Every structure is written in C-alpha cells, then in structure tokens.
Amino acid sequence: MAGVSIIISQYFARAAGFTLTDAGVLLDGDEVLLRTKVENGRFPAQSHYDILGLVAEKVPDRAELSIRYARLIDIDKLGTLALACKAAPNVGGALQRMSRYHSLLSDSVRYHLDTQENGVFLRQDVLVGTGPGLVFSPEAGLCAMFQTIRQVAADTITAAAVTFRHSAPRDAPAFEAFFGCAVDFEAGSDGILFSHESLSTRNRLGDQALSEFLTRHLDAELEQVKSEPTLVRSTKEEIARGLSEGVPRMADIARELGLSVRSFHRRLADHGVSFQALAEETRREIAMSMLRDDTCPLSEIAFLAGFSEQSAFNRAFKRWTNQTPANYRRSLGR
Structure with missing residues (x-):
C-alpha cells in the first residue's frame, strides 16, 4: 500500500497554518480536522491527499x-x-x-x-x-x-x-x-x-x-520500502486475476486466501489498508501500466481493469489522475 513519510505532510500542514502531530492528528488550533494511523513514520498516501484536500478548501x-x-x-x-x-x-x-x-x-x-x-x-x-x-x-x-x-x-x-x-x-x-x-x-x-x-x-x-x-x-x-507485506501483495494479485469479470467481492478473495471475512478485514487493517483501497489501487496500477502500450485499445484496458463500460473507466481514471485515459496516453509520448 502506498505511503507517505509524515514529515512531508507535516511541512505542508505547517505551510497552511495547521499542525500535524507525530501521531497523525491534523489540528486547526484546537479543532481536530483528521486522524490517521502512523506506522514507522509513514501513513497511507490517501490520508496525505485527504490533508491536501482539507487545505484546498481553506487556502485559495x-x-x-x-x-x-x-x-x-x-x-x-x-x-x-x-x-x-x-x-x-x-x-x-x-x-x-x-x-x-x-x-x-x-x-x-x-x-x-x-x-x-x-x-x-x-x-x-x-x-x-x-x-x-x-x-x-x-x-x-x-x-x-x-x-x-x-x-x-x-x-x-x-x-x-x-x-x-x-x-x-x-x-x-x-x-x-x-x-x-x-x-x-x-x-x-x-x-x-x-x-x-x-x-x-x-x-x-x-x-x-x-x-x-x-x-x-x-x-x-x-x-x-518496496517489499509489501505478503497479505497485501497476495490480495492485490488475487484482485488482479479476477478483474476481467468485474471487481471481486471481499468474501471471495478472503476464501481464496483461506481466511474468514472478519479475519481478512482485521489483518488488512493491521497493515493500515482496506480491501476497497487495495482494489482501487490495483485497478489504477493495471490501467496506468497498460496505457503505456500504444497498441492496446482503451476498451480492452477498461475490461481488464474491471470496468464493464468505457465511460465508467474514463470517469474513474479522471478521478485518479485528473485527466482522461486518452490524454494520459498522449502525455507519455511527449
């Protein structure tokens, strides 16, 4: 799961007039704006972007x-x-x-x-x-x-x-x-x-x-840093295998890994991740990797990333990168 050194987010929070504690609490004065889990000086990348989003709303x-x-x-x-x-x-x-x-x-x-x-x-x-x-x-x-x-x-x-x-x-x-x-x-x-x-x-x-x-x-x-926990890596591999038939259900992946849903959820949480976040990350990684191949049609990439419709893929990719798949592919060739 992608992570960010907390020191990077602390500098950004400070620049915006906020405080981010070493425990992962974002403060505006005495008001708590966000709490996130910090492990070994890093926290989930999405928490970093959540902080940036709060700043974007307050600092024009x-x-x-x-x-x-x-x-x-x-x-x-x-x-x-x-x-x-x-x-x-x-x-x-x-x-x-x-x-x-x-x-x-x-x-x-x-x-x-x-x-x-x-x-x-x-x-x-x-x-x-x-x-x-x-x-x-x-x-x-x-x-x-x-x-x-x-x-x-x-x-x-x-x-x-x-x-x-x-x-x-x-x-x-x-x-x-x-x-x-x-x-x-x-x-x-x-x-x-x-x-x-x-x-x-x-x-x-x-x-x-x-x-x-x-x-x-x-x-x-x-x-x-590159070595993901075994459970996280195995989960993403199982998700990737099933994406051509749509996003797999958490229960199905848990069964493939020999775990109950409750145990699966708890063990992922111990690594600071959720099944939904891993599914989203896997789809994004597959899409961005395949877009580097100019010969691969966008419709096929959408299908292999678990999207039944091209329009849904376009919306998701725009949410991920702030640009369409076609524009992203063109930018790679510049």
Missing part, C-alpha cells in the same frame, strides 16, 4: 502555499537521501538521486528523468490518490524538488521551463517568480526542464566516494 492561493511549503523544507531533515544529494558531484547527479530514491519519502508518486535535446525534463506521475487535494501533488511536489536542488547547488539555479497539466491557479505568476522561467498550464505533463548548463552546476559538497557509499545504503532502504 495554491501557488503561494506550494512555494511556502517548499521553502519550509529543511533538506537536512531528510536523512541519508539529503546527504546523498549533497554528495552528488553536480545538479544532474542530485536529480538522479532524488528521482530514484523519492519513494523513501513517498511512493504515491514517481519521478522520471526524460532526456531531451535542450536538457533533462523531471516529470512527475501521480500513482495513488484521489480528491480535491490531488492538484497540490505536482505543484507542491515540483516546488519542493526545485528548492531541494537549489539548496545543494553551489551556484544559483533557474529552470528552463515548467509545465502543469491542470489549469492555472489565481496566483499563478508566483510560480514564474519562484522557478525563474515561464510556466505553462494545461500542458501534457507535470515537470521541470533543466538545461544542460544547470545540470553541470557543481554541488556544494560534491564527494564521489561518499556519494557511492550513501547510494548503496539508499538501495538497501529502497528494497525494504
């Missing part, structure tokens, strides 16, 4: 909030990942580490580095999450990534271009001032273009031997 200026959030982040609080980025020889190396190991902070999104003629494009893909707070993922996430690079670089860095898939907020000019370049909205992807000159900028620390040592350590941490 999205750009200013995303920038404030990014500037609050103290890179030294990010542990080994922060030191590995500092030790990278240049900005390009720091970007490689941030994109590869970002799931140590949150595996609800993925960052990719797409090489282009005029530089490297840092692209964000949202993997998990629904609700009104979803719009903050690219805005706040890319601001945070850019601010992190600024903290490790020895010289001033500006972006060559920034794009967002969604429409512009009312305070959009604040993004241009922050990134130092034009920012386009309703584009094909969410990301930042770094020029070759910026990529070659030296980092303040820049220690190759230390960088290699820390990278090995991060690889070990990454393997631990």
Whole structure:
C-alpha cells in the first residue's frame, strides 16, 4: 500500500497554518480536522491527499502555499537521501538521486528523468490518490524538488521551463517568480526542464566516494520500502486475476486466501489498508501500466481493469489522475 513519510505532510500542514502531530492528528488550533494511523513514520498516501484536500478548501492561493511549503523544507531533515544529494558531484547527479530514491519519502508518486535535446525534463506521475487535494501533488511536489536542488547547488539555479497539466491557479505568476522561467498550464505533463548548463552546476559538497557509499545504503532502504507485506501483495494479485469479470467481492478473495471475512478485514487493517483501497489501487496500477502500450485499445484496458463500460473507466481514471485515459496516453509520448 502506498505511503507517505509524515514529515512531508507535516511541512505542508505547517505551510497552511495547521499542525500535524507525530501521531497523525491534523489540528486547526484546537479543532481536530483528521486522524490517521502512523506506522514507522509513514501513513497511507490517501490520508496525505485527504490533508491536501482539507487545505484546498481553506487556502485559495495554491501557488503561494506550494512555494511556502517548499521553502519550509529543511533538506537536512531528510536523512541519508539529503546527504546523498549533497554528495552528488553536480545538479544532474542530485536529480538522479532524488528521482530514484523519492519513494523513501513517498511512493504515491514517481519521478522520471526524460532526456531531451535542450536538457533533462523531471516529470512527475501521480500513482495513488484521489480528491480535491490531488492538484497540490505536482505543484507542491515540483516546488519542493526545485528548492531541494537549489539548496545543494553551489551556484544559483533557474529552470528552463515548467509545465502543469491542470489549469492555472489565481496566483499563478508566483510560480514564474519562484522557478525563474515561464510556466505553462494545461500542458501534457507535470515537470521541470533543466538545461544542460544547470545540470553541470557543481554541488556544494560534491564527494564521489561518499556519494557511492550513501547510494548503496539508499538501495538497501529502497528494497525494504518496496517489499509489501505478503497479505497485501497476495490480495492485490488475487484482485488482479479476477478483474476481467468485474471487481471481486471481499468474501471471495478472503476464501481464496483461506481466511474468514472478519479475519481478512482485521489483518488488512493491521497493515493500515482496506480491501476497497487495495482494489482501487490495483485497478489504477493495471490501467496506468497498460496505457503505456500504444497498441492496446482503451476498451480492452477498461475490461481488464474491471470496468464493464468505457465511460465508467474514463470517469474513474479522471478521478485518479485528473485527466482522461486518452490524454494520459498522449502525455507519455511527449
């Protein structure tokens, strides 16, 4: 089940004027807005998006909030990942580490580095999450990534271009001032273009031997994060097998796994997940993976993801990613 390091959500809550305790309680003064389960410093990704959704309802200026959030982040609080980025020889190396190991902070999104003629494009893909707070993922996430690079670089860095898939907020000019370049909205992807000159900028620390040592350590941490609990993995596998006949019932999956429904529900809850959330996550993962194959018809993807009608698939995918399956597929080819 996708999770987010609580420190990320705590910075965001603080930027919005709220408090998120280490126990997972979101407070507006003395008022409790949300409670969520925290385990080993992480909590479910959807809880993070629920927090973002509450913030979206109360804070209208999205750009200013995303920038404030990014500037609050103290890179030294990010542990080994922060030191590995500092030790990278240049900005390009720091970007490689941030994109590869970002799931140590949150595996609800993925960052990719797409090489282009005029530089490297840092692209964000949202993997998990629904609700009104979803719009903050690219805005706040890319601001945070850019601010992190600024903290490790020895010289001033500006972006060559920034794009967002969604429409512009009312305070959009604040993004241009922050990134130092034009920012386009309703584009094909969410990301930042770094020029070759910026990529070659030296980092303040820049220690190759230390960088290699820390990278090995991060690889070990990454393997631990990637390893889902056996029950969660088995549940998703059983759900995936039955999706072509519609979303399986919880009772049927429990029986396949040799559990009573009550025991199945309790054991999933112990891992901080629900059957409904795993079913939704499995359908989304299947759909997004299959959309990378241009030869696979949308109707077949809808069927294999458990949708009896294309229109229902379109609505669900729009809820997941804020764009249609067709638009998402086109954005992959850009």
